[in-house]
Structures are given as structure tokens and as C-alpha cells.
Amino acid sequence: MFTLRLCLRLQSGPQVCSVSQQRTHKLASVQTAAKLPTKKARSVLYPFTDLEAYLDRSVDRTQFQLFHPSVEDMIKAEKLFVSSPSHKIDYFTSAERMDHVPALQQPEVCFIGRSNVGKSSLIRALFSLTPEVEVRVSKTPGHTKKMNFFRVGRAFTVVDMPGYGHRAPKDFVDMVEPYLYTRRKLVRTFLLVDGSVGLQKADLIALEMCEEIRRPYVMVVTKIDKCGRGTLLTNFLNLQDVVKTHTTCCFPQPFLVSSLQYLGIYLLRCFITHLTGSIRLSNTSES
Numbered sequence: 001m002f003t004l005r006l007c008l009r010l011q012s013g014p015q016v017c018s019v020s021q022q023r024t025h026k027l028a029s030v031q032t033a034a035k036l037p038t039k040k041a042r043s044v045l046y047p048f049t050d051l052e053a054y055l056d057r058s059v060d061r062t063q064f065q066l067f068h069p070s071v072e073d074m075i076k077a078e079k080l081f082v083s084s085p086s087h088k089i090d091y092f093t094s095a096e097r098m099d100h101v102p103a104l105q106q107p108e109v110c111f112i113g114r115s116n117v118g119k120s121s122l123i124r125a126l127f128s129l130t131p132e133v134e135v136r137v138s139k140t141p142g143h144t145k146k147m148n149f150f151r152v153g154r155a156f157t158v159v160d161m162p163g164y165g166h167r168a169p170k171d172f173v174d175m176v177e178p179y180l181y182t183r184r185k186l187v188r189t190f191l192l193v194d195g196s197v198g199l200q201k202a203d204l205i206a207l208e209m210c211e212e213i214r215r216p217y218v219m220v221v222t223k224i225d226k227c228g229r230g231t232l233l234t235n236f237l238n239l240q241d242v243v244k245t246h247t248t249c250c251f252p253q254p255f256l257v258s259s260l261q262y263l264g265i266y267l268l269r270c271f272i273t274h275l276t277g278s279i280r281l282s283n284t285s286e287s
């Protein structure tokens, strides 16, 4: 059972409070990113294209680009991430246990992964067009102690989870596993893996947990700015291989992101709005 396996690695950590001040970054909007020089724009909008050049010709690229929306679709999706009086984006509540979890009607997506993998940073980047929504990040692993719920109007809910592994809160397993099993409106789980270090033992345990739960999930490769392309490609291909050979509920395409440099953020916004039924895509090759 996942609970037993994971308990080995869990211990409580100090509550560190380093609140990052959010300001709208110049690359927060896809409209600005699309105006960058062509090569740069491509690698920010579709980060896989940067790695593609290093792949052998014989490698089939289809699986890496199943979800490949147009820039117009990304612009459409982005509108959902801008708060307005009729579409309010806000932090809603936090929960430590399932009986504290709010009853919400809209579709939900959640972000799980090892402590320090970049879950809160990614959510902060997704919400960067609404900088008043405060998402706390920290250099110290184990920072997020509760399940934090963010409402995106009546469209969907985003849930930031505490991490597992080093310095994770003791009750991670009691909190997150039952959530994943029972949350009715959960449409997709995003399982984050640090692209600069590749799959770790704890990631494989989480992957196994997701397989046991049998609900659809997606892998997201974080911190792609943090290492050289060779390391990233090796880690990415290894992950892709594990997804292909060891999973049945995982979306075959891992997403590549850097929350610091906004790489892949627009693609992920588009995927979330698509999954939650918030927009209809005009042009995608998702199968």
C-alpha cells in the first residue's frame, strides 16, 4: 500500500514564511511571448521544440506533441486566467483533512509532487496575470502544509498540495491520498517531476499511487531552465519511457515548464481550460 511505502520518507518541517511579492512579469501573457523573435517564441510557447532538435531522426515525435494548440487557442485560454468582476480568481480556502475540504461544484485540477519540485511556483506562474492572488513559495522543502484551493471564477478550481518526501508534512498521506481517491469533481491530477534531476524513487512511488487510484493524471517536468539540454533530454526521455511502459492512466505527453522563465506556462493554461471544459479548442491534434 502506498501509505506504508511513503511513510518512510515523511517528516514534519518548519513553517517558513517567505511570501513572494507578485508583479506581472513581461512574459506572463502569451500575447507578449508570441511577439518574441520566432525561435525564442517557439521555445517559450512550445518548449519541446527546443529539445526536438537534439532527438535522433528515428524517434517518433507524435507522443510529445499530442496536445499542440494554436497560439489563438492559448490566447483564448489565457482570458480565463485574468480576474474580472464577473470572473473572480481568488484563494478560497485551505484544508488539512478531508472533512475540511470545501464542497465545490466546478471541475478541479490538482498539483502533486515531491517537496520543492515547484508546485506552488507553477500555480503562481499560471496565475501571474492576476498577481493579487498570493501563492506562497519557498526554498525550504515542506513549505506547503495544507491543500490550498484557488477558485477560477465558476470555471474551475486549482488545488496546490503539500509535497511528499523530505520535510513533507506528516499527514501528507492522510490528506492527499483520500483526496485523490474521493474527490468527485477532480478532472486531472498533475504530477510534477524536477527536470533538472529526473525521476527519483519518491516520484516512482507517487506514479504507482496514481496508477493504483486509476484516475487520469499528467506528468509535468519542472525547472527546465535549471540544467543543460543534454541532462534535460536524458531525464525527459527516461520519463517518457516510464510513462509508456509502466502507466495506463497517464496522459502520454509530459509537459515541460519553467515557472521562472514562463516556458510552457501558456500551453499548460490551455490544457487546463480544455480539460475543465472551459474553452473549446479550434485547432488541436490531441487524441
Ligand SMILES: Nc1nc2c(ncn2[C@@H]2O[C@H](COP(=O)(O)OP(=O)(O)OP(=O)(O)O)[C@@H](O)[C@H]2O)c(=O)[nH]1
Residues within 6 Å of the ligand: 113, 114, 115, 116, 117, 118, 119, 120, 121, 122, 136, 137, 138, 139, 140, 141, 142, 143, 144, 145, 161, 162, 163, 164, 222, 223, 224, 225, 226, 257, 258, 259, 260, 261
Ligand atoms: N530554476 C527554477 N527554480 C524553480 C522553478 N520552480 C520553482 N523553483 C524553485 O524551487 C523552490 C521550491 O519551489 P516551490 O514552488 O515552493 O515548491 P513546492 O513544490 O511547492 O514545495 P512544497 O510546498 O515544499 O511541497 C523555490 O526556491 C523556487 O523558486 C523553476 O521553474 N526554475
Ligand SMILES: [Mg+2]
Residues within 6 Å of the ligand: 119, 120, 121, 136, 137, 143, 144, 160, 161, 162, 163
Ligand atoms: Mg508548495
